[in-house]
Amino acid sequence: MAIFIKTKEEIEKMRVAGRLAKETLDMITPYVEAGISTNELDKLCHDYTINVQKAVPAPLGYKGFPKSICTSVNHQVCHAIPSNKKLKNGDIINIDITTIKDEYHGDTSRMFEIGKTSVKAKRLVKISYECLWVGINSVRPGAYLIKDVGAAIQRYAEAKNCSVVQDYCGHGIGRAFHEEPQVLHYFSPKTEDVMLQPGMTFTIEPMINAGKLAVKLLPDKWTVVTKDHSLSAQWEHTMVVTDTGVEVLTLSDGESQPLGLSSK
């Protein structure tokens, strides 16, 4: 089991990659409206990453993934492939951006609501965001990924009568898109727990379902959907464990580092 502890120089590169991923989400935000296709969103993000940021969209060609971003709508849980299908009033969509700059990755996703969404959808979007931050707030040196971070997320989601997807998790990140450790968003006694140390870099990206936790993979081999067709929502940040807590590398404007935990 190899978890790479990043040097100061590597963390600086990850700050840059994280900021670029966040900026692509900012760039695309005004376009995320009824009538646009997810292919159009993909092309805008692709061109911005390559031409403006002089960076690389990590998903493109990753294990055969055909596009530059993931666009998961409504009951789609994650990894949905952009298509010619247009967004419509009432949809919720997760846009997941991963950017490579100077060999290092930044990975972040947000939910967007299209037009007027249902009370149920709004509630799920809010709870999934809170689940991400319950996780982030549990990160500090000496804390454990499963019994502290994962368990806290699951406790929060289930107290709100939502379920946590168990088939996909967060991940270490750096020179590789996905590296050790796995970041479970629930408690499991079966997986070996990891004690957090300064310099560890990973994502937290809980997938929260309004219904049951079961998911299935579509025949395209990428798109994950809820089995019961219930809505699913997800938010993701990339972070580094600091000497005193955590620094979120993909923080958006108006979001603040957890109180008393950030190093800068």
Ligand code: MF3
């Ligand atoms: N960005 C996703 C994650 O959070 C992974 C997408 S893999 C892809 O880990 F190939 F579908 F892009």
Ligand code: CO
């Ligand atoms: Co990720």
Ligand code: CO
């Ligand atoms: Co991602």
